[in-house]
Structures are given as C-alpha cells and as structure tokens.
Amino acid sequence: MLADIDNDEEGSGEKSAADLEAVFDVPVRLSVVLGRTRMPVAKLLKMDIGTVVELDRQVGEAIDIYVNDRLVARGEIVLVEGRLGVTMTEIIKAG
Structure with missing residues (x-):
C-alpha cells in the first residue's frame, strides 16, 4: 500500500504558505518591461544623456511583469516616496 504523502490534516489537498517555506529563499529574476x-x-x-527613446506602449497602458523570462502578470507603474514601483493588476495563468 502506498503511503499518503499529503501532509494536510483533512486530506483536502489545500496547501498553505508554510508548505512553500522550502522555496522562499530561492532567487528569481524579476523583469518589468515598460x-x-x-x-x-x-x-x-548616437544616444546621449537626455535622448528620448520611443517605445511601443502608450502612457497608462499595462506593463508586462516576468519572472525568470516567463510572463506572470501585468501591472502599472506607481510612484512611492519618490521611487518607481510596480503594482500588479492582473495575474497571468499558466496555460
């Protein structure tokens, strides 16, 4: 007979954040593509300081967020205490 390796008490298959503790320290590369x-x-x-580079996105359009070169979310640029940041607005489901 095979042992039940599922550690949850009710056998529901649900996992908690504690179940992921082993991967919390694994470094990943996060890229935000403007x-x-x-x-x-x-x-x-010929580019110099102050050169403007036109990108394929419009102001206010969602930006792409990648983890290890895989698109995982879309978001918006935010300004927090004088620093640029990103807020996620949509999680991309793996498919």
Missing part, C-alpha cells in the same frame, strides 16, 4: 523598440546600431551609438 516597452520595446527596434533601432539600428548607428542610432544607438
């Missing part, structure tokens, strides 16, 4: 653009290397080399 937008993208393409340009020739010659134009890139």
